[in-house]
Amino acid sequence: MTKIALVTGGNKGIGFETVRQLAAQNIKVLLGARNEQEGKKAEEILQDDSLDVEFIKLDISDSQDIENTKAYIERAYGKLDILVNNAAVFLDGEWFGNNVESVPMKTLRDTFDINYFGTVELTQALLPLIKKSDAGRIVNISSLSGSFGAHLDKNHWLYQLKPFAYSASKTALNQFTVFLANALKETNVKVNAASPGWVKTSIGSDEAPLTPEEGAKTGVALALLDDNGPAGTFSQAGENITW
Numbered sequence: 001m002t003k004i005a006l007v008t009g010g011n012k013g014i015g016f017e018t019v020r021q022l023a024a025q026n027i028k029v030l031l032g033a034r035n036e037q038e039g040k041k042a043e044e045i046l047q048d049d050s051l052d053v054e055f056i057k058l059d060i061s062d063s064q065d066i067e068n069t070k071a072y073i074e075r076a077y078g079k080l081d082i083l084v085n086n087a088a089v090f091l092d093g094e095w096f097g098n099n100v101e102s103v104p105m106k107t108l109r110d111t112f113d114i115n116y117f118g119t120v121e122l123t124q125a126l127l128p129l130i131k132k133s134d135a136g137r138i139v140n141i142s143s144l145s146g147s148f149g150a151h152l153d154k155n156h157w158l159y160q161l162k163p164f165a166y167s168a169s170k171t172a173l174n175q176f177t178v179f180l181a182n183a184l185k186e187t188n189v190k191v192n193a194a195s196p197g198w199v200k201t202s203i204g205s206d207e208a209p210l211t212p213e214e215g216a217k218t219g220v221a222l223a224l225l226d227d228n229g230p231a232g233t234f235s236q237a238g239e240n241i242t243w
């Protein structure tokens with residue numbers, strides 16, 4: 001039976017490459033995007049490569065879009081095997097420095113609305129469909145920025161980079177990963193968090209060393225875990241990293 005996956009923020013960057021790599025495994029991939037034009041453009045590029053990709057309009061901070069997505073997947077496929085929570089924003093402006101004393105509340109709220117609340121709301125809504133899969137996989141695309149370990153370690157390269165809104169939203173996402181993995185431990189559903197590394201995208205900038213294709217690999221591997229695979233982990237390129 002064909003596996004069905006949904007990738008949020010699939011129109012560009014790591015999300016787009018995640019859609020491509022999952023579809024290349026003969027998985028039917030729903031490419032979620034908040035902008036219809038951008039989503040359809042991405043769908044067309046991948047379909048031209050003979051990949052089984054279907055655009056779905058999904059702004060993860062819009063409850064109506066979430067309801068529509070759930071209803072559509074239920075009607076069309078009756079289950080969901082893989083959910084990659086990739087969509088996110090970086091609204092702090094600067095990567096360098098520590099803006100915790102001055103970051104506007106609006107920046108914090110807008111960041112959390114998408115990176116955290118939107119992700120949690122979508123996941124909760126789709127869980128009944130994911131539980132219908134023989135081997136459900138939920139991958140939260142997190143970031144090393146969410147790691148307490150990295151932020152407490154003076155010798156870590158990330159130590160000087162403390163954009164508070166983005167980092168805190170990813171720490172909260174990590175907590176969601178741990179709690180959800182625990183809640184689902186007796187089921188067929190595995191939940192893990194991925195750190196893609198520093199990747200050349202709108203969020204990562206042109207300075208980043210990794211390509212989106214390389215950045216997508218950690219999340220894709222977690223989406224394809226077999227029954228013996230782990231749950232409740234935070235990893236990058238196959239190595240567990242500090243929470």
Ligand SMILES: NC(=O)c1ccc[n+]([C@@H]2O[C@H](COP(=O)([O-])OP(=O)(O)OC[C@H]3O[C@@H](n4cnc5c(N)ncnc54)[C@H](OP(=O)(O)O)[C@@H]3O)[C@@H](O)[C@H]2O)c1
Nearest residue numbers: 009013014034059060086087088143198199201202203204
């Ligand atoms: N690049 C890095 O170095 C790096 C490092 C660590 C973690 N990450 C994580 O990797 C993931 C992908 O980011 P990226 O680097 O590929 O950045 P990106 O190119 O900016 O992609 C972000 C994607 O999220 C989408 N998005 C934002 N808000 C959304 C919403 N409300 N609903 C639906 N989609 C929404 C964007 O859509 P629009 O095109 O409409 O804006 C875009 O498709 C994110 O979770 C990010 O935090 C990236």
